[in-house]
Amino acid sequence: MLRNTSSEDISFYEVELRQAVMTAFCNVLHGSRLPPMTVLSMAAEALGSVYKEIYDAHRGDNACPCGWQPDPRVDIAMLQTALAMTARILPEPDLRRMATVGRA
Template sequence: MLPQQVKVSDITDENSAQTYLNQAIMTTFCRVLDSSRLSPDVVMRLLATAVGATYREVATAHQDGQCPCGWRPVPDADIEALRSSLEDAAAPKIADDLHSMVIAGRA
């Protein structure tokens, strides 16, 4: 069964935001892959470049501290956090991780 689509109006917390972004990125990836002659690894690299460019644009807009959100970019730490998040999400999941196990029944 496919997971239920999350709409922008459904975003209420970090988890629902993550689900929405996962779906949007997968949809974009599939569309680019389907409409181009590019290989999956090239499209993945383009996605990573897009994330980096998005970071750079948002960080530049926040450099002067004029945004009311209060975020101040720290490029070295921020880029390391992005790299770590990518690595954690892309690494194979360990089979004994309870979050990745399929429910076999009930107690």
């Protein structure tokens, strides 16, 4: 958990970020008429660009004093996992493929 941040605060900020991303996505989608996957790829590139900028701000002589030490290999893997877990679509249950477990 983040220091001095409650789970309620984290939930609030997750919703706030999601709404901001969804608003930007819809604005680009409707304004450009690009396919949804193209716009989603652009959003992923934007997030990568934000990570790079934050990474740069935490390196060198004038680094941010917060103490975070970026590790691109670990950080990017964590971002990929978060994307995969959140976006994963679970198959709908299909009674025709379920094993019979008893009798009614």
